[in-house]
Amino acid sequence: MNTYIDIGINLTNKQFQNDIDDVVQNALDADVSQMILTGTSVRNSEESAKIARQYPGVLYATAGIHPHDAKSFDAQSISKLRNLLTQKHIVSVGECGLDFDRDFSPRNIQEVCYKAQLELAIEVQKPLFLHERAAFTRFMSITNEYLPQLPKAVVHCFTGSLQEAKMYLNNGLYLGFTGAISDSKRFDHLKEVIQYVPLDRIMIETDAPFMLPKNTPSNLLKKYHERRCEPAFLPFVAGTVAKFKGISLDKVAEETTGNARKFFGI
Numbered sequence: 622m623n624t625y626i627d628i629g630i631n632l633t634n635k636q637f638q639n640d641i642d643d644v645v646q647n648a649l650d651a652d653v654s655q656m657i658l659t660g661t662s663v664r665n666s667e668e669s670a671k672i673a674r675q676y677p678g679v680l681y682a683t684a685g686i687h688p689h690d691a692k693s694f695d696a697q698s699i700s701k702l703r704n705l706l707t708q709k710h711i712v713s714v715g716e717c718g719l720d721f722d723r724d725f726s727p728r729n730i731q732e733v734c735y736k737a738q739l740e741l742a743i744e745v746q747k748p749l750f751l752h753e754r755a756a757f758t759r760f761m762s763i764t765n766e767y768l769p770q771l772p773k774a775v776v777h778c779f780t781g782s783l784q785e786a787k788m789y790l791n792n793g794l795y796l797g798f799t800g801a802i803s804d805s806k807r808f809d810h811l812k813e814v815i816q817y818v819p820l821d822r823i824m825i826e827t828d829a830p831f832m833l834p835k836n837t838p839s840n841l842l843k844k845y846h847e848r849r850c851e852p853a854f855l856p857f858v859a860g861t862v863a864k865f866k867g868i869s870l871d872k873v874a875e876e877t878t879g880n881a882r883k884f885f886g887i
């Protein structure tokens with residue numbers, strides 16, 4: 622039997638507010654044995670931590686501030702995140718990084734907020750869950766300043782170019798892939814990226830309720846949540862990786878699960 626680990630789900634999203642128990646159970650039934658909730662602000666990280674605590678050994682969470690939320694960063698933010706990170710089921714710092722695509726927070730504030738979280742990761746020695754969108758050059762130059770001391774880091778929901786993937790790999794980073802890889806209309810180039818990236822540097826995630834894998838069979842979609850992605854669909858992300866690489870699903874499951882276990886220490 623295959624086992625999968627979903628390294629990024631947004632279970633605090635209101636699309637899940639009425640059926641968290643079912644969503645977790647459906648994931649377990651689909652062999653997704655562990656899931657990591659993504660914390661995107663101090664408040665959201667606290668909420669994620671609370672949900673994860675109710676499913677010991679199954680749900681874990683990250684604690685961090687998404688670049689969109691950098692505008693909420695204040696003098697107390699880091700101590701609140703540090704406090705969360707003392708808990709055993711809070712396994713990672715993030716998500717954090719830069720997003721110059723939508724610019725929901727001013728870029729200079731995003732940078733201050735990102736650097737503070739890199740320093741926090743160095744202090745608490747927990748791995749980093751990183752977000753970068755349309756900010757590759759600046760992101761890489763900031764990250765590089767800290768690289769020698771940084772714990773392990775994964776760039777989640779990677780949709781960048783092959784060139785960018787190579788730079789990340791050369792700097793020792795892991796890459797997280799979502800259902801975006803099955804969207805050949807928008808992300809056709811990711812096939813070549815997946816073929817290039819060694820399996821021991823790949824982790825998989827659904828980013829639920831977003832990024833519904835295109836290859837999810839329609840009979841699995843819930844009537845009232847047609848476009849909602851769920852962690853139970855993670856095997857379809859693995860299936861696309863297997864198809865692109867021309868290897869078995871078992872191999873993808875085994876390796877990506879092993880990577881996530883080691884990376885997050887779960």
Ligand SMILES: [Zn+2]
Nearest residue numbers: 716752777778
């Ligand atoms: Zn993200």
